[in-house]
Amino acid sequence: MYILRKPIALFGIVLSAVSTVFCPFLKVPIKGNWNLYDTDTSLFLITLGFLGLAVLFFVMRKISLFRFVSIGYFFWTILGVIAVYFKINNYFGMKLVDGLLAKTLHIKWGWVVLILSALIMVLSVKKVKEIK
Template sequence: MTAKNYTGLLGVILVLVGGMCPMLRVPIFGNWNYWDIDTVLASIVYSLSALALIAAVTRKQGLLRFSGWLLLLMLVFTLTAVYFKANDYFSFIPLKKLAAAATRMIKFKWIGWGLMFAGTFIIILFSGKEKVSLKTSPKMPG
């Protein structure tokens, strides 16, 4: 395996570990990781991580970069959805000040989000195409 494959593998590990870390603190329910936030989105992200893992092991740099971009898209979508859901979570409370106070009690835990985004950026940035050296290419006849 090349260094790019190892960095892709490191990125996948960071995404998987970040998904298991606490990402949201909900007052009564406790800390939520990616799976607790939404099982469908978590299934998609873990499947894309498995695809990236397979691409890193089999040296498919294009597939690794593609899965990295899809992971980034899913993470941005999830972060946006969680932000809007957290702001709308207590909308059933008729008193607006009480609802706003309850909304402020929901806290983001940035270590999980940070690990997932760092792993995704590592996958994208270090999964470029292999450069072909002119010294190792066969000589042209004539």
């Protein structure tokens, strides 16, 4: 049986939603800081899809489904960081140009906030033993 700590889960959901829009995820030299939408639109939409499913299961009080989606969301955020890192380092397929691009584009602290908010969502669900 699972117990959902609602304030902690709600904090994780709100922090995650706010971080995708307002936190910088990538520093581009001329344009400045990019949020998740500017970094990759499909990554942003899938992230908000996971978050929407988590909110739906939170509202419906389906704790096991909320836990499943939260774990999937956590792994999705880690996969997103890895994908953006490899996209920066292997964009053109030419070693010289990719090296220059990797030196100009920098991953920012928004990824840490997103991963921590996903981790908060995962840790908000607690498994308890049933008492007979």
